[in-house]
Amino acid sequence: MDLDSKRTESKRTYEPPQLTTISLRPEEAVLGACKVFGHSGGGISQLCGLGCPNAGS
Amino acid sequence: MLTKPIDELNALAHSGLGIGGVRVRLYGGSDADVALMPTIEPFRIEANAFDIDIQIEWVGNIPHAQGCQMFDSGTTWRLYEAEPGLGFDVSSAVRGPNPFTRLLVDRGFSSGTLQMNEECFSVLPSAAPPLGYPLDELLIMHRLTQERAIELHGVGIVGPNGATNLFVGHSGAGKSTTARLWTALHKVEILSDDRIIVRERPARELQPGDDPRQIFMYGTPWHGEGCFALPQRAPLQRIFILEHGHGNLFTRLTRSQMVGELFARAFVPFHRHEYVDSALSFLERVADTVPCYRYSFEPDERAVERVLNFRE
Numbered sequence: 001m002d003l004d005s006k007r008t009e010s011k012r013t014y015e016p017p018q019l020t021t022i023s024l025r026p027e028e029a030v031l032g033a034c035k036v037f038g039h040s041g042g043g044i045s046q047l048c049g050l051g052c053p054n055a056g057s
Numbered sequence: 058m059l060t061k062p063i064d065e066l067n068a069l070a071h072s073g074l075g076i077g078g079v080r081v082r083l084y085g086g087s088d089a090d091v092a093l094m095p096t097i098e099p100f101r102i103e104a105n106a107f108d109i110d111i112q113i114e115w116v117g118n119i120p121h122a123q124g125c126q127m128f129d130s131g132t133t134w135r136l137y138e139a140e141p142g143l144g145f146d147v148s149s150a151v152r153g154p155n156p157f158t159r160l161l162v163d164r165g166f167s168s169g170t171l172q173m174n175e176e177c178f179s180v181l182p183s184a185a186p187p188l189g190y191p192l193d194e195l196l197i198m199h200r201l202t203q204e205r206a207i208e209l210h211g212v213g214i215v216g217p218n219g220a221t222n223l224f225v226g227h228s229g230a231g232k233s234t235t236a237r238l239w240t241a242l243h244k245v246e247i248l249s250d251d252r253i254i255v256r257e258r259p260a261r262e263l264q265p266g267d268d269p270r271q272i273f274m275y276g277t278p279w280h281g282e283g284c285f286a287l288p289q290r291a292p293l294q295r296i297f298i299l300e301h302g303h304g305n306l307f308t309r310l311t312r313s314q315m316v317g318e319l320f321a322r323a324f325v326p327f328h329r330h331e332y333v334d335s336a337l338s339f340l341e342r343v344a345d346t347v348p349c350y351r352y353s354f355e356p357d358e359r360a361v362e363r364v365l366n367f368r369e
Binding site: 012015018020022023024025028029030031 | 130131132134190191194195198210227228311312313314317318320321323324325327345
């Protein structure tokens with residue numbers, strides 16, 4: 001493989017700048033609530049018969 | 058930096074767990090102190106060296122933190138500056154006004170102390186092991202900022218043909234539905250149906266000839282409604298951003314779209330810009346290596362077959 005083809009391979013396709021709005025979900029990103037009780041986060045659940053480790057919260 | 062040999066810690070009991078390529082050792086005064094949650098038990102490991110050492114320590118009471126507050130989750134935990142670096146306090150109205158547990162950890166997330174409030178536990182005794190949710194996940198999530206890794210809200214599936222797909226989505230996007238459909242139709246392995254750690258493998262996991270930049274997905278104990286949680290990893294071949302829609306349509310995302318969409322579905326400590334920078338840098342590496350598509354799907358078996366037969 002010659003140098004030129006290597007260079008072409010490693011060259012990334014130009015992507016023009018663009019403004020995109022991305023929706024964040026802070027209530028999901030911040031851990032601390034148990035989804036079993038209607039909140040997001042903390043996948044561990046009483047559905048598994050193991051009890052909720054986040055007792056009382 | 059690796060942790061000290063166990064005989065140098067003067068510990069009566071210890072245990073180890075491995076999540077997402079991060080090895081954590083707990084040590085303390087009794088077997089009960091270092092017991093693991095039932096959900097974490099499958100992630101128990103034996104090892105000679107660990108990435109994080111946590112000492113379990115019972116204290117009479119835990120007063121409210123005096124250090125500068127860095128973050129308030131608005132739920133059960135708060136973060137503040139404390140020796141040797143950061144302090145995580147976890148509170149619950151049921152256990153009284155003071156924190157019932159406090160994790161003090163260095164800023165490299167390599168060693169710390171997990172304090173347990175005796176007063177809180179005398180009021181309402183608990184048989185639960187000290188390291189529980191959310192501290193276990195917070196510890197790993199913060200440690201991942203020190204490595205080339207990130208935790209994503211997704212379901213990781215190793216398919217019947219060995220193909221590996223990661224379906225990422227907010228709550229309600231269809232992760233549990235996807236896990237249920239795939240397991241009903243095919244013999245698959247679900248690494249987790251809610252939380253997947255995506256990363257390059259730690260150097261110790263590499264074999265001669267392995268590409269250290271190859272991206273892997275790791276199962277975690279923090280599962281969803283289907284309770285899928287495997288202590289395994291698999292090379293990551295494709296990522297799909299899940300959304301409910303019509304026609305089971307794929308749309309290839311550009312690099313910047315992919316980084317943005319994955320970041321929005323990541324568990325990143327937002328309280329320090331270094332951690333956010335680390336997450337974005339790693340997502341760029343993922344975007345350079347793994348193709349990512351938006352998947353607008355209908356929740357029936359055709360959605361599974363569509364992915365299995367999908368070739369770009």
